[in-house]
Amino acid sequence: MPKVQSTHRSHSAKAHSAAQCEYFEQIPNIGPAMAQDLQNLGIKHPRELARRDAFVLYQELCTMSAQRHDPCVLDTFMAAIDFMKGALAQPWWHYTAQRKLRYGQLK
Numbered sequence: 001m002p003k004v005q006s007t008h009r010s011h012s013a014k015a016h017s018a019a020q021c022e023y024f025e026q027i028p029n030i031g032p033a034m035a036q037d038l039q040n041l042g043i044k045h046p047r048e049l050a051r052r053d054a055f056v057l058y059q060e061l062c063t064m065s066a067q068r069h070d071p072c073v074l075d076t077f078m079a080a081i082d083f084m085k086g087a088l089a090q091p092w093w094h095y096t097a098q099r100k101l102r103y104g105q106l107k
Contacts, residue, residue, distance in 0.1 A: 021046040028089035
């Protein structure tokens, strides 16, 4: 897939709330590579994440890239979606236990 130009204004400016997010990289835990993955998945604006399912995004990414991604990618999707739904920012690893309970060991 062709590279999509980064849509962020500052590498370090993370949002404190979902309402402040105009660019993927403003979402806590989202860096350039994950922002690119979200764009490649057809998501155009951070607010769209609030209506998405983290596990479905993870599966779509694995299918699209023809490789199994580390489960921490799913944790990151869970963190980003929760943040965009109004939750406080949490590090992605905060979601690891929840992911394991919900989805078990990913294969």
